[in-house]
Amino acid sequence: MEWILKLNDQPKNADFPIEAHYEVSPGLKSSTRYFSFDQVVEILQNRNSLEGSLSSPSIAREDLLISPILPEGTIMYAQHPDNALEQVVFEIPQKSFDIQYKVAGALHELPFPRMVAICELERIGDEKKIGSMRIFAIENNNEPISETTPLFSFPYTNVMKATGSVCWGINDRLLVSSLQEVKKALFLFFSAPFNEDHGVRTSLGINQFQALIKRLEGQQFSDDLLLPHNKTFGEVMKETDF
Structure with missing residues (x-):
């Protein structure tokens, strides 16, 4: 040791x-x-x-400073000394989600990679506002996440490829009263309609999300589809501009 x-x-x-x-x-x-x-x-x-x-x-x-009870799947928690800003990092296992494309209607069973989601919360009175959320893909290799874990671009739309930041569009940012409720942001992200904003990025070279849905729907996600973000988890956690 x-x-x-x-x-x-x-x-x-x-x-x-x-x-x-x-x-x-x-x-x-x-x-x-x-x-x-x-x-x-x-x-x-x-x-x-x-x-x-x-x-x-x-x-x-x-x-000892004890954190509040954290949501299931939390792998990291950070708090600013003045309690005005908090970060919660989740690991999301590789799985399929039923998503909507553009407008409410038919659901598409789309495979998603193993991911990390970094949520930042700003204090507003007695509540917390999810000010930003970043999502990156990681290899589904059963290895624990560490500072040296390589990150990959989120392959689908609604996420800015350069920064990993989730684009909420005109939707209001989510307010929560406790850290345990932060995971609502993930449900909001996966349940919101996906469009063509911010494009797709996979090794298949398909540029339209609608075409990618048709190619991957109902299948299991393969890490061969991922393209590197060229940063590690530790490097992204130290970023202050995104």
């Missing part, structure tokens, strides 16, 4: 500027913890290791 210490020149909390996590194996790491300089010095002097540091008398368990 290897401990990683990071010192940020602009820490989230100036009293606890040192970020620490441990890696059990490549790609598998613990949650991030925050320490003061004195705490790190004391731990290194007394134990020569950070292991078990939560049991140190200088760190009280009652001071």
Whole structure:
């Protein structure tokens, strides 16, 4: 097990500027913890290791910041120190969804890849507004998602290919009262009519979504259809402009 210490020149909390996590194996790491300089010095002097540091008398368990109950499928949660902005990241297994094309009517059973959805929430009074949602495809290889996981473009429409941002059109942004309700955004995305906006991007080279529906309807999704986004999950999570 290897401990990683990071010192940020602009820490989230100036009293606890040192970020620490441990890696059990490549790609598998613990949650991030925050320490003061004195705490790190004391731990290194007394134990020569950070292991078990939560049991140190200088760190009280009652001071731990506990996130709200998160929706099923959540793989990451982040919160701004002033609580004005939150991020929730979901993993969506590869499966088929019944979608509408353009107008309400016949449903099409379309296969979707394994995906990650990154939702940002802005606080408005006692509620939270889903300010943005980004969706990317990932390989269906049974491997856990890590910072080095390569991302692929969402293959269908209603998502901007350059940024992965969902285009909500004229629809109002969803308001939720708790994090558990954030997953409503995914249901809204898959239930809203798909049109030709922002195009399709697959290895088949088909440019019209309607034609792609006819080609793939009722089948199982193949990762051979995916085209790389040329960024990793970790790189996308650090983006501030999308």
